[in-house]
Amino acid sequence: MKFSFRPTEGAFYELFSRAAQNLVRGTELLNELALPGVDVQSVSDRLTDVEHDSDQITHDLYKKINSTFITPFDREDIYSLGSQLDDVMDHLEAVGNLLYLYGLTELPSLPREMHELVTVLDQQAKITADAMPKLKTMKGLEEYWIEINRLENDGDRAYRMLLVRLFSGEYDALTVLKMKEVADELEAACDAFEHVANTVETITVKES
Template identity: 85%
Template sequence: MKFSLRPQDAAFYDFFSRAAQNLMHGTEMLMELALPGADVQSVSERLGDLEHDSDQITHELYNKINSTFITPFDRSDIYNLGSGLDDVMDHLEAAGNLVYLYGLTKLPALPREMHELVDVLDQQAKITANAMPQLKGMKNLQEYWVEINRLENEGDRAYRMLLVRLFSGEYDALTVLKMKEVADELEKACDAFEHVANTIETIAVKES
């Protein structure tokens, strides 16, 4: 049986789980943009509230790190994980906010490839939220980071196909610029999910 010399302070894992749950709620809100008659302003405002809540969680996490003598694992890894989760939320909120501010839902429909990218993010969010409770025991996490990496590759393909669609001549130049900015935020969120998974892989290797 393996014994750990580090304290297993449940508060740290609670912060990570709360942040991951917020990401899952965030992608669910973005999924609403594909629904007929979606209230885009409401989606944007709720994403803003969720982003503020995630900022607060990150702030509480940092305070916990600074007030704890011995942490469950390396402080730098805790900072990186907390920061990585917060980065994902920032990109999700930015994408939803830009769709609203740019009035993109006034188009007949958002590109199918954009919805495919959001679907990838929704899958990443659910897998990440499900993995967080396993972090305390550092068990059965390899499947998580392998799947996140696979989804990130899928997201890259959706992003590239979206760019092809945007520059096909189907949209006017101003609309292309607006939608590309949204697409870039979605792609960054996809990458940020992979960064979170890479951080967890690093932690798991160190603690094994």
């Protein structure tokens, strides 16, 4: 393996940015689920494609860490950030996949609170994609993580109200169980965005 002896920091920021942009593609696909007459299988398949692309980015990032002599910040933090961005994608993909596998699309429509959670995820994805290039200067990141935390609180509230609706008696027990799985993945994605932000915060604190 060839080692580069001067910092090739640019490649790291580039990979983080591409990973975060994939999350925007992911949440945009989830947004399509609110459209009338949506083809859920197609959404699920395209989410799987995006997820594979994210896996490749994570893999490239790890290879880059191993072949780079001087990294822009701690190797472990680069690892954490990469794997946490990947975790978000895994949860987004699971949402589409489960909706399709469980045949939940035969319901006339998904509960409103599910769409609220998708909207939160979409906003989290966009500000995460905006934040990644700022790692270069470490400036303007505080707003980002405060906003991610605020959105995660919104997501939490939407999740709780979703469960209240699921347990209200409106649906039969098996449908409730299926929807609960989807709801849990949506909520895990919200949390996963927060983990990304926490790692960015840790990096910033160390470097300041």
